[in-house]
Amino acid sequence: MNQKELEKIFKFLGRQWQIFAPQLEGDNLAISAVENFAEIDWSGEIPLETWKKFLIPSEERLFVFDSQKSIETLPEIQKNALWGVNVLDLKAITLIDQVFGKDPYYQKRRSNSLLIGYSGGLESDYKKYKVLSHNLEENVLEHLAFDIFIVKLKNGQVKLYSGSRRGQETLDKSGAKDYENIEFAGPVPEKGTDKRMLSLMDKMEKSYGTKIWKDLDKICIACGKCAINCPTCFCFDVVDKSDPKDCSRCRNATTCFYNDFSLVAGGHKELDKVKQKIYFWYAHKFIRIPFEYNLPGCVGCGRCTRVCPVGIKLNDVLAEVGKTKEKKVIVKPIKLKT
Amino acid sequence: MNNLYQTQEAKILSAKMVSDDTMIFRFYFVDRKLQNQFAFLPGQFMQIGLAGWGECPISICSSPKNSKEYLELAIRNVGVLTEHLHKLKAGDLVQLRGPFGNGFDVDKFKDKPLILIGGGCGFIPLRPLIIDYLAGRLENTILQLFYGCLNEKTLLFKDEHAVWNRHADFDIALEKPSASWKGAKGLVTNLIKENKKITPNSVAVLVGPPKMYKFVIEELKKKKIKDENIYLSLERKMYCGAGVCQHCAIGPYYVCKDGPVFSWDQIKDIPEVI
Numbered sequence: 001m002n003q004k005e006l007e008k009i010f011k012f013l014g015r016q017w018q019i020f021a022p023q024l025e026g027d028n029l030a031i032s033a034v035e036n037f038a039e040i041d042w043s044g045e046i047p048l049e050t051w052k053k054f055l056i057p058s059e060e061r062l063f064v065f066d067s068q069k070s071i072e073t074l075p076e077i078q079k080n081a082l083w084g085v086n087v088l089d090l091k092a093i094t095l096i097d098q099v100f101g102k103d104p105y106y107q108k109r110r111s112n113s114l115l116i117g118y119s120g121g122l123e124s125d126y127k128k129y130k131v132l133s134h135n136l137e138e139n140v141l142e143h144l145a146f147d148i149f150i151v152k153l154k155n156g157q158v159k160l161y162s163g164s165r166r167g168q169e170t171l172d173k174s175g176a177k178d179y180e181n182i183e184f185a186g187p188v189p190e191k192g193t194d195k196r197m198l199s200l201m202d203k204m205e206k207s208y209g210t211k212i213w214k215d216l217d218k219i220c221i222a223c224g225k226c227a228i229n230c231p232t233c234f235c236f237d238v239v240d241k242s243d244p245k246d247c248s249r250c251r252n253a254t255t256c257f258y259n260d261f262s263l264v265a266g267g268h269k270e271l272d273k274v275k276q277k278i279y280f281w282y283a284h285k286f287i288r289i290p291f292e293y294n295l296p297g298c299v300g301c302g303r304c305t306r307v308c309p310v311g312i313k314l315n316d317v318l319a320e321v322g323k324t325k326e327k328k329v330i331v332k333p334i335k336l337k338t
Numbered sequence: 339m340n341n342l343y344q345t346q347e348a349k350i351l352s353a354k355m356v357s358d359d360t361m362i363f364r365f366y367f368v369d370r371k372l373q374n375q376f377a378f379l380p381g382q383f384m385q386i387g388l389a390g391w392g393e394c395p396i397s398i399c400s401s402p403k404n405s406k407e408y409l410e411l412a413i414r415n416v417g418v419l420t421e422h423l424h425k426l427k428a429g430d431l432v433q434l435r436g437p438f439g440n441g442f443d444v445d446k447f448k449d450k451p452l453i454l455i456g457g458g459c460g461f462i463p464l465r466p467l468i469i470d471y472l473a474g475r476l477e478n479t480i481l482q483l484f485y486g487c488l489n490e491k492t493l494l495f496k497d498e499h500a501v502w503n504r505h506a507d508f509d510i511a512l513e514k515p516s517a518s519w520k521g522a523k524g525l526v527t528n529l530i531k532e533n534k535k536i537t538p539n540s541v542a543v544l545v546g547p548p549k550m551y552k553f554v555i556e557e558l559k560k561k562k563i564k565d566e567n568i569y570l571s572l573e574r575k576m577y578c579g580a581g582v583c584q585h586c587a588i589g590p591y592y593v594c595k596d597g598p599v600f601s602w603d604q605i606k607d608i609p610e611v612i
Contacts, residue, residue, distance in 0.1 A: 062343050063343070063344075063345075065389035065390070067347075067389070067431060068345075068347050068388070068389055068431040068432060068433050069347055070343075070344060070345045070389075070433060072341055072344065099582060100582070102339065102340065102342065102580075103342070103582075104339040104340075104341050107339060205589070205607075208609040209609065234582075234584075235583060235584040235585070236577065236578075236582075236583050237577055237583070237585075238343065238392070238393065238577040238578065238583070239392055240387075240389065240390050240391055240392045241390070242390035242391060243390075244390070247389055247390045249343070249387075249389075249392075251343075256584065261575075261585065262574070262575050262585065263575065264417075264573075264574075264575045265394070265416040265417025265418075265419075265420065266416045266417070270574060270575070270610075276610070279609075280587070283587070283589075284584060284587065287589070287590050288587055288590055291590040292581075292590075
């Protein structure tokens with residue numbers, strides 16, 4: 001398939017879906033609405049912004065109230081086609097799908113979002129972002145949630161895949177004939193749990209109290225930018241608006257770095273020191289998510305490192321955590337949930 | 339799709355102060371069918387809410403045997419929501435969802451002496467266990483109750499103390515009692531330390547502030563009680579109740595879903611867990 005044929009599909013989709021794609025806005029690679037095919041950025045670079053704004057908005061109304069009755073307010077949203085989602089961000093969405101698998105608000109947004117992945121097709125695309133085993137493995141697509149996937153080949157040709165029934169139907173209707181269907185085989189690869197993830201999980205548990213966290217305590221300013229820009233961060237508060245004209249219960253995004261994250265009535269805070277907060281953040285990625293979902297909680301997109309105002313590099317932190325000595329057992333190893 | 343955050347309307351049957359800052363509410367679900375199906379375990383908690391003021395997790399303090407008629411929550415006035423709850427009276431409506439958490443697995447307590455240790459309002463979730471023991475529903479040989487509190491004014495469930503005293507060893511220590519207090523003074527830890535009846539095969543259940551846990555566990559260890567027989571109910575900030583919002587995470591666990599009850603054996607290696 002060539003570019004022209006791909007453009008046809010784009011135009012077909014544009015009739016039913018509002019298409020969002022990475023595009024250059026000045027020097028900044030943004031994810032915004034596109035009308036013209038030519039506006040799409042094909043560099044494969046990872047935008048600072050994440051796609052999570054379409055799936056887990058920073059504020060979502062859950063209910064309105066009638067006296068003490070809670071009336072569910074599922075989001076009324078347009079049909080969005082998310083075009084050009086890179087493999088790492090698809091990994092993040094695949095994970096978030098697990099986390100919010102039973103959440104009706106998320107599911108409504110998710111069912112109204114057509115996921116169109118994209119790769120320049122080269123393994124080296126992801127080398128600079130590599131944290132865990134993030135090469136574009138041969139069967140990577142089998143473990144990603146997507147509807148359509150576009151691979152641009154070196155010769156300028158395009159290869160298309162469908163990853164869901166909806167993707168298949170959409171491609172068929174668009175007139176595309178030459179595509180391969182990939183059956184989703186679940187988020188965890190057949191070769192089993194990522195080995196580096198297991199080792200990191202163990203070391204993370206043993207590392208609390210070691211020098212790295214004491215060092216980070218002095219450097220980190222707990223601004224929460226890493227969490228805001230992380231495609232797998234989804235912490236939230238559930239808060240009410242007490243304005244009688246707009247009495248509603250909302251789910252608002254937060255980060256574990258914020259001061260009120262663990263604040264309870266009476267003034268006690270479990271996470272009071274910076275080292276507690278930053279350890280909590282890493283523990284979510286490298287202990288809790290692996291424990292619960294058998295998946296790494298970090299997709300290795302590198303956004304946290306790019307946005308950190310004090311230059312904390314996730315890879316460097318993990319390298320230090322990796323040096324944690326076996327004999328310094330603070331926490332006994334835990335077994336993965338099966 | 340089932341909405342985890344969906345609350346149910348519940349009506350207040352009665353509301354009375356049980357100490358100078360804690361009110362005990364008896365509720366029933368407006369939807370009678372729901373009340374009939376309602377079941378919970380001692381140690382589980384509810385999310386109670388008021389439109390416009392949010393929700394907070396509160397341990398159930400009534401016995402599961404009455405769950406088809408009502409449930410009780412003892413609520414201390416410490417924050418904005420609880421302040422509004424304290425203004426309510428019989429007939430008023432609130433929002434409830436739950437029950438959440440694992441609760442106490444009383445099968446594991448079987449045939450062993452049971453020691454319940456509560457500090458402050460931590461005594462609230464122990465009440466269902468006491469009621470069940472008194473009603474003969476727990477298969478324990480003996481029950482020992484240790485209750486540490488600030489002063490007489492903050493002591494909970496005073497009306498019930500006489501009954502508890504008749505059927506169990508019940509000791510209270512007050513940190514700052516009035517001059518007329520005839521009982522023990524000081525911390526609950528001292529009660530444990532001085533008690534000669536505690537045997538190594540006992541099961542101990544602790545609910546109270548983290549500071550209490552550290553010292554009480556030390557005393558229990560001196561009395562050779564096994565880590566797997568020491569149970570703690572933890573308290574954390576929480577919103578969702580299903581291990582998603584992340585506020586209540588400890589080590590690999592979520593207090594709302596995997597807890598609030600943990601054995602000491604399970605969590606003792608988690609940094610700063612208590």
